[in-house]
Amino acid sequence: MKRKIYKSYIAIATALALLTGCGDDFINQPPTDSIVDANFYKTDAQVLAASAPLYNAVWFAYNDKASHGIGDGRGGVLSANYSYQLENITFRTTGATAENYASWRAFYNVVGQSNVLINNLNKYAGADVTDGIKQHAIAEARFMRGLAYAYLVQNYGAVPVFTDNIAILQDTTVTRNTVESVWEFICRDIRYGTIHLPETPVAKGRLTKWAAEGMLAKMYLTRAGVGQSGSRNQTYLDSARVLAKDVIENSGASLMADYEELFKMKNNNNSETLFALQWVYNGDWGTQNSxxxxxxxxxxxxxxxxxxxxxxxxxxxxxxxxxxxxxxxxxxxxxxxxxxxxxxxxxxxxxxxxxxxxxxxxxxxxxxxxxxxxxxxxxxxxxxxxxxxxxxxxxxxxxxxxxxxxQTYMLRLADVYLVYAEAILGNNASTSDAEALKYFNMVRTRAGVPEKTSLTWDDIFNERHLEFAMEGQMWYDFVRLHYYDPQRAYDILSNQHRGFTRITPDDPDAATSWKIEPDPDYTGQTTFSVGDGNFNLPIPENELAKAPSLRREPVPYVFQ
Structure with missing residues (x-):
């Protein structure tokens, strides 16, 4: 089933790439291939084939290099001397930084192609397409669109929201929308999947209700800090807690017993995977993990x-x-x-x-x-x-x-466990809640480290470093903090030692311990000041040149 779907959507991906994959604008001409008209979307299989590229090709430009450059480089996980990631690691990302533009383009590629699928399904779905599959594909597209906007708003702040590609092409005064209204849009999109996605996937690797609930829990945890100062919105914390608990108790997902096994190709779509990008090594360019x-x-x-x-x-x-x-x-x-x-x-x-x-x-x-x-x-x-x-x-x-x-993990069960623990902790200085400790300690037990008897924000924050290093997550954990306590985020980031190490093993052929110290021969800068002026990524220069209206003050998004 999986292979048939992937083979059939290669031509679809190529056609849809005309929307945003070519040219300089974040929205280009919409596709004109026959796939977008009444000649397609005649069967359930065709509908599922049309949504399949949302699981890989549209995310490729971000996954390729930008995800670890932004997610891990800006988050303090990485050091480098001459790497292409240096601008991200040193907080000197500009509007011309390649990985910055690749991210913007990828996220709006996801948005644009999700819009195409939603609009075409509503216009052209044939009589033989079951309503369940139609709603399933729309839910997939809305989930992906919502997630793309989550990346956009966390990286760039206020960004333009649109659902109609044709209308945006004709709008010469496109403006950004407020952070608060973008977050409302995100949650509405992903919430749709909690209703219209099935409990078991229609094919291996496809989205489920549990993926939507888990992702929505994470979105609520972050949204709880938006517009707040010093503490988080309890309503959103409670929503994150309820959704995470439902996934934990009812999804049937379970932690892999061995952490290292998570990152072997043979274990793609394992018991811990709630949502992952699906790649093929021998397909058209952009369908592979690079x-x-x-x-x-x-x-x-x-x-x-x-x-x-x-x-x-x-x-x-x-x-x-x-x-x-x-x-x-x-x-x-x-x-x-x-x-x-x-x-x-x-x-x-x-x-x-x-x-x-x-x-x-x-x-x-x-x-x-x-x-x-x-x-x-x-x-x-x-x-x-x-x-x-x-x-x-x-x-x-x-x-x-x-x-x-x-596969590229976008959400796995360990993440939901830590979201759950943090939602229970909420605005408290610490918690000894049995549920929070149970699931937090399940993550630690698998890692072979001692359990904790109480939890603080620092405990959870540090655990996320250890669990998700090099999964493109760390930067977004800082964004979550920055929403309600920006100075604390600046202070941690500004004091991270991002310089080089000197690592001397006790045995170069079979080391069991290491001497790890700052490299005494390295004379470069090891810490980098972070503040309001360099926290958000700048909108790429070529986008600002083509759409100067993006410089205007953002306005609330008007929901239909």
């Missing part, structure tokens, strides 16, 4: 000409979150199983990833990955592991250059 190419430290472990992530590594700020790992220059280790699944330290072994090396005779051989140590006995990077899956032979042949098909 992130391994930019995160893997060397081509020796990808088996292709990519593997361009040698300059990227975990920041000292991030490594310090692992209990016992960074101990002021003495050798430390950590029981936290998430570290090895997220970042490679010299001397780490990965039995399921292989590398090409030269033997003592200078011959090329393939062996189990042992993360190398430099000639001086140390390394200056804790290289990225998460979403690095290895060579073709490690993945049933499903790896090509810049192409894998590991």
């Amino acid at each position: 992130v391994q190419a930019f995160l893997a430290f060397s081509s020796s472990i990808t088996g292709t000409a990519d593997g361009w992530g040698g300059d990227l590594g975990a920041s000292i700020y991030m490594l310090s979150k692992y209990e016992g790992l960074v101990q002021n220059g003495i050798f430390g280790s950590t029981p936290d199983k998430r570290r090895k699944a997220s970042f490679m330290l010299p001397g780490d072994h990965y039995s399921y990833i292989h590398q090409q090396v030269l033997d003592n005779n200078g011959n090329s051989v393939i062996q189990e990955l042992v993360v190398p140590t430099g000639a001086s006995g140390y390394n200056t990077r804790a290289w990225i592991k998460k979403y690095v899956v290895g060579r073709a032979e490690d993945n049933d042949g499903k790896v090509l250059q810049q192409r894998t098909e590991i």
